[in-house]
Amino acid sequence: MTQHASPPRDSTGKVPSAGAAPGWRGLMARADVRTLSLLGVLAALIVIGGITKPDEFLDTRNLQLVLTQGSVIGVVTVGMTFVIISGGIDLSVGAIVALASVWATTVATQEYGFAGILFTAVIVGVGCGLVNGVLIAYGAMVPFIATLAMLASARGLALQITDGKTQIVTVPSVLDLGERDAYVLGIPPLVMVFAVVTIIGWLVLNRTTFGRRSVAVGGNAEAARLAGIDVRRQRLYLYLLSGLCCGIAAFMLVILSGSGQNTNGNLYELDAIAAAIIGGTLLSGGRGTITGSVLGVLIFTTITNIFALNNLQSDVQQIAKGAIIVAAVLVQRRTASTT
Amino acid sequence: MAPEPPLLSMSGITKSFPGVRALDGVDLDVQAGEVHCLLGQNGAGKSTLIKVLAGAHQPDTGTIRWRGEEVTLRSPIAAMRLGIATIYQELDLVEHLSVAENVHLGHEPTAAGFVVRGKAARSSTAQLLERLGHPEIDPARLVGDLSAAHQQIVSMARALSHDVRLIVMDEPSAALDPDEVDNLFRIVGDLTSAGVAVVYISHRLEEIRRIGDRVTVLKDGRAVAGGLPAKTTPTRDVVAMMTGRNVEYVFPERPTTDATAGKPLLEVRGLARHGEFEPLDLSVRPGEIVGLAGLVGSGRSEILETIYGARKPSAGHVLVDGRALRPGSVRAAVRAGLGLAPEERKAQALLMLESVTRNVSVSSMSRFSRGGWIDRAAELGAARAATRELSLRPDNPSVPVRTLSGGNQQKAVLARWLLRGCRVLLLDEPTRGVDVGARAELYAVVRRLADEGLAVLLVSSEVPEVLGLADRVLVLREGRVVHTAPARELDEHRVLDLVMEGSPAS
Numbered sequence: 001m002t003q004h005a006s007p008p009r010d011s012t013g014k015v016p017s018a019g020a021a022p023g024w025r026g027l028m029a030r031a032d033v034r035t036l037s038l039l040g041v042l043a044a045l046i047v048i049g050g051i052t053k054p055d056e057f058l059d060t061r062n063l064q065l066v067l068t069q070g071s072v073i074g075v076v077t078v079g080m081t082f083v084i085i086s087g088g089i090d091l092s093v094g095a096i097v098a099l100a101s102v103w104a105t106t107v108a109t110q111e112y113g114f115a116g117i118l119f120t121a122v123i124v125g126v127g128c129g130l131v132n133g134v135l136i137a138y139g140a141m142v143p144f145i146a147t148l149a150m151l152a153s154a155r156g157l158a159l160q161i162t163d164g165k166t167q168i169v170t171v172p173s174v175l176d177l178g179e180r181d182a183y184v185l186g187i188p189p190l191v192m193v194f195a196v197v198t199i200i201g202w203l204v205l206n207r208t209t210f211g212r213r214s215v216a217v218g219g220n221a222e223a224a225r226l227a228g229i230d231v232r233r234q235r236l237y238l239y240l241l242s243g244l245c246c247g248i249a250a251f252m253l254v255i256l257s258g259s260g261q262n263t264n265g266n267l268y269e270l271d272a273i274a275a276a277i278i279g280g281t282l283l284s285g286g287r288g289t290i291t292g293s294v295l296g297v298l299i300f301t302t303i304t305n306i307f308a309l310n311n312l313q314s315d316v317q318q319i320a321k322g323a324i325i326v327a328a329v330l331v332q333r334r335t336a337s338t339t
Numbered sequence: 340m341a342p343e344p345p346l347l348s349m350s351g352i353t354k355s356f357p358g359v360r361a362l363d364g365v366d367l368d369v370q371a372g373e374v375h376c377l378l379g380q381n382g383a384g385k386s387t388l389i390k391v392l393a394g395a396h397q398p399d400t401g402t403i404r405w406r407g408e409e410v411t412l413r414s415p416i417a418a419m420r421l422g423i424a425t426i427y428q429e430l431d432l433v434e435h436l437s438v439a440e441n442v443h444l445g446h447e448p449t450a451a452g453f454v455v456r457g458k459a460a461r462s463s464t465a466q467l468l469e470r471l472g473h474p475e476i477d478p479a480r481l482v483g484d485l486s487a488a489h490q491q492i493v494s495m496a497r498a499l500s501h502d503v504r505l506i507v508m509d510e511p512s513a514a515l516d517p518d519e520v521d522n523l524f525r526i527v528g529d530l531t532s533a534g535v536a537v538v539y540i541s542h543r544l545e546e547i548r549r550i551g552d553r554v555t556v557l558k559d560g561r562a563v564a565g566g567l568p569a570k571t572t573p574t575r576d577v578v579a580m581m582t583g584r585n586v587e588y589v590f591p592e593r594p595t596t597d598a599t600a601g602k603p604l605l606e607v608r609g610l611a612r613h614g615e616f617e618p619l620d621l622s623v624r625p626g627e628i629v630g631l632a633g634l635v636g637s638g639r640s641e642i643l644e645t646i647y648g649a650r651k652p653s654a655g656h657v658l659v660d661g662r663a664l665r666p667g668s669v670r671a672a673v674r675a676g677l678g679l680a681p682e683e684r685k686a687q688a689l690l691m692l693e694s695v696t697r698n699v700s701v702s703s704m705s706r707f708s709r710g711g712w713i714d715r716a717a718e719l720g721a722a723r724a725a726t727r728e729l730s731l732r733p734d735n736p737s738v739p740v741r742t743l744s745g746g747n748q749q750k751a752v753l754a755r756w757l758l759r760g761c762r763v764l765l766l767d768e769p770t771r772g773v774d775v776g777a778r779a780e781l782y783a784v785v786r787r788l789a790d791e792g793l794a795v796l797l798v799s800s801e802v803p804e805v806l807g808l809a810d811r812v813l814v815l816r817e818g819r820v821v822h823t824a825p826a827r828e829l830d831e832h833r834v835l836d837l838v839m840e841g842s843p844a845s
């Protein structure tokens with residue numbers, strides 16, 4: 001109270017200063033309240049899982065399963081986080097995953113083996129992203145509408161390709177990746193893919209001009225334009241990125257299920273958006289973190305797993321998820337108004 | 340002064356934000372019927388103080404007495420109920436609502452408690468606008484379509500739509516023309532003679548002389564002087580109290596060498612936009628500062644934005660170094676070395692959620708990056724250097740830009756282009772909301788940049804600023820250049836005459 005009129009000192013510790021201490025302490029000093037509270041929620045869930053089903057939940061196989069399931073949606077969420085940070089939305093992710101997974105598993109594609117499947121999944125994902133991006137960036141369509149249209153048509157096309165049938169994968173090298181033999185030090189390959197995508201996503205968002213531009217476009221598109229950023233091209237790239245993530249996720253799903261189905265990726269858009277928002281990404285754009293989104297995904301998949309182990313129906317599960325979204329947004333409001 | 344208690348008496352108000360003590364024991368007394376001015380440098384705490392008064396911020400300590408009784412202002416509504424209305428520095432209108440809806444926002448006239456009576460709202464709004472001298476504003480129009488000056492009037496109508504006893508105006512004149520300011524002062528006069536008190540914030544000392552009764556000076560969150568007579572305290576003393584030093588409010592020397600000799604760096608040939616401005620020719624040489632004088636709405640900002648490529652011209656083109664730029668492309672302009680500090684910093688320039696550093700570096704990212712990879716240490720260092728040059732406060736570029744005071748946000752925008760190191764600088768109202776001391780620094784910086792070979796095109800509503808800083812002045816009226824002359828051959832009256840001549844009183 002008796003502090004005299006000295007020039008204002010540094011702001012809160014939250015703001016990363018140039019010389020932040022490296023290592024764990026530096027990391028803790030930088031982690032904001034939200035990240036810590038998400039970690040707290042995840043820890044609490046693990047405790048709950050451990051108490052209710054001590055043998056099954058903490059079993060290595062179960063943990064591997066949880067992480068693998070989270071990985072597919074996680075990769076989609078990384079792309080979604082970029083899109084939302086830039087002030088957009090991508091409702092078509094689930095449908096793109098479906099289309100890419102069935103296109104990659106047609107008999108014709110499978111003839112080209114592993115490379116053919118991977119290539120097709122990625123190309124279909126990027127192609128859908130390109131259509132979204134062009135419509136939104138250059139056709140001045142509202143992201144909600146453009147991606148809603150993509151959702152409908154990609155699902156329709158997926159149904160047409162499969163005719164509602166499950167396409168079994170017969171390429172051994174693809175199937176092998178899903179087997180336990182492929183685990184490295186107990187870590188499934190799909191989880192490693194997710195880890196790599198996360199790290200790249202984090203670096204791109206926080207350390208590159210691409211990330212900065214995405215945030216700028218979402219924070220204030222007009223200001224970004226007047227600052228000399230090509231806002232439209234940036235928007236196009238962002239939907240391409242989201243499509244790319246969907247393609248990768250589709251390939252992962254093919255490995256995981258050993259098949260391609262037009263019902264793949266159902267409601268992924270909701271899970272990905274919810275995970276990003278729980279992680280603190282502003283739906284209006286301009287702010288968000290990859291770390292938060294990934295924690296959001298892990299929280300969601302852990303809950304699903306605990307509920308399944310305890311034989312609770314998916315309706316209870318949905319209600320719990322809804323409650324978590326509301327709680328997360330309320331926390332977000334609190335932390336926003338106190339800064 | 341009357342023996343009865345003052346209308347408002349705030350004492351010992353403190354308010355801290357994380358890391359900053361914005362108010363440190365401030366006292367403020369306001370009498371009914373007076374115009375009480377608040378003065379202070381950027382970041383001194385003026386806006387914070389009036390937000391406490393408006394119930395928008397809760398003070399950490401201190402008491403507020405309203406007509407002698409202690410009150411707690413828990414929310415803006417509580418303050419409004421007492422009769423305290425506030426016009427904020429950053430306009431807070433809802434662009435997608437009509438004028439009438441904005442004026443009555445939160446207290447719509449209703450039937451049966453919930454059906455909004457639109458017609459009643461519109462007619463009472465029309466009455467208010469009439470009283471404010473602007474009957475031409477249509478209550479049914481969207482606020483987003485109005486000019487800045489008219490939005491200001493709508494804000495004022497909103498304040499007056501309540502039964503007010505105290506009205507707070509935070510830099511209301513910053514966006515206004517000279518004759519708009521006259522109108523504002525007439526309204527202030529009407530209000531005070533009806534016994535309403537006015538708290539008035541402005542960085543323009545001459546305005547305070549004209550309408551102020553008493554002055555309270557804030558410095559670093561403390562009131563260094565309270566209730567001084569506004570008309571008789573010497574300017575020198577006021578400025579010394581605000582800044583803690585003697586600032587000479589002078590413009591930098593013009594260079595002795597004749598800049599008209601060189602080849603033009605920026606050339607505009609026949610540039611026009613339908614309905615905004617007529618074909619325009621101008622050229623700016625390296626080392627030259629050219630000023631555009633004119634009323635708000637005379638097309639000045641539109642001209643700058645068109646030169647910058649943010650608007651597509653309907654005719655003509657822009658040349659830099661003799662080479663034509665692709666019309667309507669900001670990126671082409673930026674690549675050719677143009678920089679624009681736009682008029683509306685919040686809407687057009689700032690990334691409110693981001694740090695000062697990122698706001699400053701956003702136009703020069705390629706300088707700190709290799710292959711898209713950002714060198715953050717270099718970025719921070721450069722941002723720090725650029726913001727120090729303008730003495731932006733607080734002296735820590737890692738803080739979010741939204742926590743800066745209005746004037747300091749403006750400096751962040753300028754720092755962006757300082758850092759970018761452009762060759763042609765387009766400045767639209769560069770000193771809006773900037774305090775006296777910092778203005779002098781800013782003028783010096785602009786002149787120094789010009790001396791280093793930049794071409795500068797300056798728009799300002801403050802005629803003395805254009806005349807003092809520019810070498811050559813173009814006077815605009817209704818989108819047309821009506822006069823061009825070296826700045827030293829013009830004076831303020833002449834410019835105002837040229838600017839107003841024949842224009843309808845708006």
Ligand SMILES: Nc1ncnc2c1ncn2[C@@H]1O[C@H](COP(=O)(O)OP(=O)(O)OP(=O)(O)O)[C@@H](O)[C@H]1O
Pocket residue numbers: 008339356357359360361379380381382383384385386387388428732733741742743744745746747772774
């Ligand atoms: N929400 C906030 N969070 C953190 N700091 C803040 C916040 N709002 C204001 N400040 C700080 O409080 C101080 C006072 O700011 P204030 O806006 O009251 O200044 P001002 O006198 O109105 O300046 P100006 O003339 O530039 O408008 C500044 O240092 C500012 O950075």
Ligand SMILES: [Mg+2]
Pocket residue numbers: 385386387428509744745746
């Ligand atoms: Mg202010």
